[in-house]
Amino acid sequence: MSIFVDKAGSSSIRSIVQSISMQLNFQGAFISNFIVMIGLLCSGSGICQSPAVATEAPALRWSRGEMAYVVATPETALEKRVVKRLSDYLSQVLRCENKVVSNLSSVPGNRPAILLSANAINKQKVGSSPEAYNIETSIIGKHPVVRLSGNSALGLKQAVQRLLIKSSQDALGLAIPPLHLNESPWIARREWTLCPWSPNLVRGVFNNPNADKRLNVWLYSNQQIKQYANMFDAFGFSGCQLMETVASYSILGSPEAFQDRQMKFAEAVRANGQQLTLWVWAAQFNDYGWYDSSVTYTPQKGYTAFTDPKVRAGFEKYYNGYAKMAPYVDMLITHFYDPGSLKNRNDIFNYMRLLVGKFKAKNPAVQLGVDFWASDSDSAYMKQLVDNGFKDALLLESSMPHLYPPGEREHLHAEAKKQNLKIGVWGWHTAEIETDQNPMMHVNAKLLKNFYQQIKNGVDKIQPLSYWSEMEAYHLNNIFTQYAASQLLWNPDRDADEILREIAEGIWGPRNGPAILDAIQLIQDVRSGPTWDTYWIWSKQHRLGTPDAHSDLKRAENAIAALGNMQTDTSFVPKFPLPFPPSVFVELMLPHLWQIRQFAESRIEVDKIREAAGKGTSKQALKKMIEAAWKPVREYNTWVGMFGTLEAAKQEKMFLDLGKELEVEVQTPGWIRWRDANRLLQVLQNRQRSFKEPFTFKADAPVLWRAFNWTKEKGLDRLKLLQENGCVSNNSDGTSQLTNWEEYRRK
Structure with missing residues (x-):
């Protein structure tokens, strides 16, 4: 004392x-x-x-x-x-x-x-x-x-x-x-955002029965939900951001079933004395596996989307549902773009008032937050929000660095300071890639430290941030990054390696903690690297694996051996509340290490084949070498998004590009083509559910490739399989449709 x-x-x-x-x-x-x-x-x-x-x-x-x-x-x-x-x-x-x-x-x-x-x-x-x-x-x-x-x-x-x-x-x-x-914390309000996607129903459009159900938080018992919330409380967050979307309804079958689970999380967070935010899709009430024929966004002639009775009825219906959560929350965040089906800003502001009014009717103290995601211009959107009476709202810029050219984030903070506006960060993709796209076990401690320090030493000095959330999407596999995010939002000057050591030894103890630390540092090095550019998969500087594939392979083999032989230290008491025993986290980590090992092996084999080609090896022999070397990276029981496993996608491109480079005909293994075609078939089936008549498409339609992040060539190849086997029929006008489309038509 x-x-x-x-x-x-x-x-x-x-x-x-x-x-x-x-x-x-x-x-x-x-x-x-x-x-x-x-x-x-x-x-x-x-x-x-x-x-x-x-x-x-x-x-x-x-x-x-x-x-x-x-x-x-x-x-x-x-x-x-x-x-x-x-x-x-x-x-x-x-x-x-x-x-x-x-x-x-x-x-x-x-x-x-x-x-x-x-x-x-x-x-x-x-x-x-x-x-x-x-x-x-x-x-x-x-x-x-x-x-x-x-x-x-x-x-x-x-x-x-x-x-x-x-x-x-x-x-x-x-x-x-x-x-x-x-x-004392750097950021006053720090929240983990419980992303609502499911590992088994991917973006509401195709099923992955192999994904481990322990990654699906919506299947947790009430006690597991409490422990999950307690774990994030112990990480150092001040609250939680829950998300409600119609995609969530498709996962559990109804808004009521989903909200029942949401409320369990809300109660668990509240029991810890924490703050609670609800983030909602404010202008998207169908698609993503959810079909409501009563919803429309197109007004009749002479009406706006806000005054048209039929359009308004859909918004009223879903806003009334969202407002059931009002008594639980401190803040409501409205999300109107991507996805969002309103085209007119005046309609957006009118519906924003309507939604806020419904929440305040049940909870007068609720605060409004508005995220700037996909709003084209943050500064313009901010000005229009102020002009339309939303000056008291918490205005949320995106965390993604590449969205802000030099000087733009600074300008935004200067404008916020000039008008004394509250400003925060809505973190998306910085802790991990969203799980409907390229879900991977990421460890982003170094990346987050680098970025947080830039913000603290930069725009935070212009107009300080009062709020920061980070996406929590891969759940049990993402606890290391989440712990790092929370600790760095307290103090971005902390040592990133020390933070990872704390959670590794805090869960597994001094006997097993060092092996866990080695594994998660490997994952950080090969999948993320130290900066946004090395991590972000659409960046020109992105890389998967370090420059030394042999080192990656050796580290992966060592980590797999250590974790595979690991015995739980029953004498150690974990320092964090956990929804599952420590051994479960190890089980869920191992498949990611296997994928890292397989990708490193492929890189080494590609180098050997190039070396053989340089020595004059025949094309026939090179083809056999490629076919023998291409051992596809497996998905195992991992969470797979629309874009598939990144190591597998990079491996496929690597071998196909090698074939073109060496002028050798190479084809993707048949079972991979069939797996992809099956997922494309499910997308077409789900698209048909929105229509009473046949859903028709042309061979170059984006639905065949864009949602999967495929090339057009790859989409056409998978479509060809469906056509050759009678799943898709060709029409006389050059379009195609599901052969059995009536099974999936909107009733």
Whole structure:
């Protein structure tokens, strides 16, 4: 516990303080009365000019089987929850019940103690954020203590989690090193965005029965949902952004079923004292696997999309559904573009007012946020929002660096400053690629540190950000990046490798943590690299794998061996709440390491074939070499988006390009062509569900290739398979259609 005295008066005051500390009964909100008494004592003496710390403490240690003492008087539900979190951890590690007492005099002898306070002693050190906290080790009387103080229960909660991270478990028991920490978050409101896609129904248009269902959070039990929310709370986020789209309804079959799951997440987040945002598709109520024939966006002549009764009815229907979540949320974020079917900005602003009105009718305190995604010009959209009465909204720029040419983000912040507008970041694709596209297990700690520092040292100095969310889409496979994002939103100057080490050893312990760290650093190096340009798959500088394929292969083989042989350390107590045992995370990580290994092997084989060609090997022999080397990268049980597995797509292009380069005819393996054709068939079937008449298309229609990120040549090849086998029929006018289209027609 910190005692504030100057050097001259430290000896006389310390004896008084130690005497009081042993006798005072700590009542009120977490020993705050003791703090007040010290303040009164010092204010009268005039000796609190400079802070000093009570006697420096050595590391605190408890042996297994030894009772640990926590000094706290929790009053609110959140305070009690925080104390229970700490108590449960101590009991599990020490294999002994701990004791929560209300005053230090109840702690026997010279036993160590943990003191909890929901009122920070020195706000000059920790700042005014309710999540700010202080941790100090010292000696009070004969007791080695560690004092955790927060500006509120939220800060105390963060302090407890940091204490758990700093603690070390060994065969003898538990130790806490000397600590002097003062922490306050850079971004006030930091949220993980629960992306609603499903691994088994990809973008609502094709099924992938092989995807591991443990990646589907919508199938979790109520208890797993609680633990999932608790995990992200422990990561350091201040809240959660839930998303509601009609694509979500297609996953579970109805809005009611989806909202039932949404509300379970909302309740779990709220129980942690966290903030909650709802982000909605505000102008898209069909497609993506959901078909509602009553919805239209095209007004009759003489009407606008807002005044047309039929168009308005569809919006009213879905807005009323969204508003059922209003009592749970602090903020509503409206998303009108990509996807979005309104063409006129006046219609957008009118519907924005309508939606906000429905939310405020049920929750007057709800705040409005508007994301700038796909709005063409952030600055123009911001000006129009202000002109139309939305000056008080939180305006959300995109996180994606390439969307802002030099100077544009700066201009946006300067305009926001000029008009005193609230501004934040809606993070998309920076933590990982969206799972309806190229889902991969990414580890983006270095990338995020690089980007966050640019923002903090740049535009944040023009008009500070008050909000930042990051997409959380691959769920269990993406926890490492999410932990890094949260920690860097607290402090972007933290070491990225140290953050990854914290979560690896915080879940798997010192025995297995280093092997996990090696694996996730490999994934970071080969799939992301250190910057946005090396990671973003449409960047010219993007690369998959490091420049040294042999090193990638060796590291992958080592990681696979280490994780494949890993035995859970049952003596270690994870420092994070988890919805599944640590072994499940390993099981889900291994297929990604297999893919990395296979891609590295292919790169090495391609180099060998080129070398053979340079030595004059015949084309027939080269063809056989290519066919033998092309061992397709498997999908295994991973989450597959519309674009497929990136290593597989890059591998296919690599071998086909090699064939063209060497003038050798090479064809994609037949089973891959059939798998692709089947997915194309499902897309056509789902498209037909929107029409009563046959859905017809030409051979060069984008539906055949664009949604899959294929070349036109590849789309035509897969279509040819469907035509040759009677799945697609050709019409006399040069168009094609499903042969059995009536099975899928809109009823």
